[in-house]
Every structure is written in structure tokens, then in C-alpha cells.
Amino acid sequence: MRQATISKVLPKPAFKYSQVVKVGPHYYLSGLLGQDRQTGALAGDGVGEQAGRILENVQLLMQEYSLGFEHMAMARIFTTHMDKFGEINGAWEQVFNNIPHAPPARTSVGVAALPLGSKVEIEFTFYKED
Numbered sequence: 001m002r003q004a005t006i007s008k009v010l011p012k013p014a015f016k017y018s019q020v021v022k023v024g025p026h027y028y029l030s031g032l033l034g035q036d037r038q039t040g041a042l043a044g045d046g047v048g049e050q051a052g053r054i055l056e057n058v059q060l061l062m063q064e065y066s067l068g069f070e071h072m073a074m075a076r077i078f079t080t081h082m083d084k085f086g087e088i089n090g091a092w093e094q095v096f097n098n099i100p101h102a103p104p105a106r107t108s109v110g111v112a113a114l115p116l117g118s119k120v121e122i123e124f125t126f127y128k129e130d
Contacts, residue, residue: 009060011040014115020065027065027126031078032057033118042118047079048087050120055095058124067126069096072104074125081119082110088120 004018013019013030021028034043034050035057043053062068079088085108096103104124114121 007061007064009064010037010057011035014040020061022065025127025129027067027071027128029058029061029124029126031076031121031123032061033114033116033121035116042116045119046087047081047084047119048091050118051077051088051091051122052094054120054122055091058122059095062126065126067128069099069101071126071128072101072124073127075104075106076123077106077108078111078114078121078123079108079119080111080114082108084119 001024003022005020005022006012007019010019010032017030019030032054034053035041036043036053037057037060043049062072077088079085088108092103
């Protein structure tokens with residue numbers, strides 16, 4: 001069975017799509033931008049700031065959907081600034097160096113542009129058997 005939902009804790013999508021789609025034990029999260037939860041504005045101009053906000057927001061989504069880091073299977077990072085990928089890694093390590101679980105598999109892709117002029121977008125896949 002497929003369940004598509006919109007988060008109650010993050011900004012509403014600007015376009016028609018579901019933020020989270022659950023199919024069996026798989027949870028597919030649409031790409032997250034580093035947006036402020038109240039205003040929807042991007043959190044700062046820096047790649048690291050935006051990546052950090054994405055990682056904060058995904059943790060809120062995880063709470064909302066009763067998911068933990070042990071359920072995070074995959075992360076796909078898209079950035080318009082591969083030359084500053086160290087800043088993304090810095091934000092990543094602040095989160096994943098402090099959890100007892102192995103980090104997810106990860107793919108990183110350089111792109112020409114992202115929605116809202118963002119410098120980083122990350123999509124996540126989770127696996128949780130009920």
C-alpha cells in the first residue's frame with residue numbers, strides 16, 4: 001500500500017508533490033532544502049548553513065514519522081557548489097559523528113541549479129518494518 005503525506009512540521013511544498021511517500025517498509029522523502037520552518041526562506045547563504053538546516057529538518061521529520069537514524073538507508077546530496085563540499089561534510093559530521101548507528105549510504109551530485117536558488121538539496125530514504 002502507498003501512503004503519501006505532507007509534513008506538519010516543515011514548510012508546505014510550493015508545488016504539487018508529497019513530502020513523504022511510504023510504500024511498505026520504505027519511506028521516501030522528497031528533496032529537502034535548507035529552509036526555515038516558519039518562513040520557508042533559505043537559512044543563510046552558505047553551503048554549510050543550508051546543509052545543517054536540512055539535517056535539522058530531517059530530524060524533525062524523523063520524529064514526526066517515528067523514524068530513527070537506524071532506519072536511514074540512503075541520502076542523496078545535490079549541490080551547486082562541489083568546490084565547497086567540505087562545508088557540507090562538516091555539517092554532516094556534526095550529526096553523524098554523534099550517533100551510535102552507522103551512517104546511511106550516500107551519493108553526491110554536482111548540479112547547475114536547485115529550487116529557490118538553494119545551494120544544497122538532500123533526499124532521504126528510510127527502511128522501517130512495522
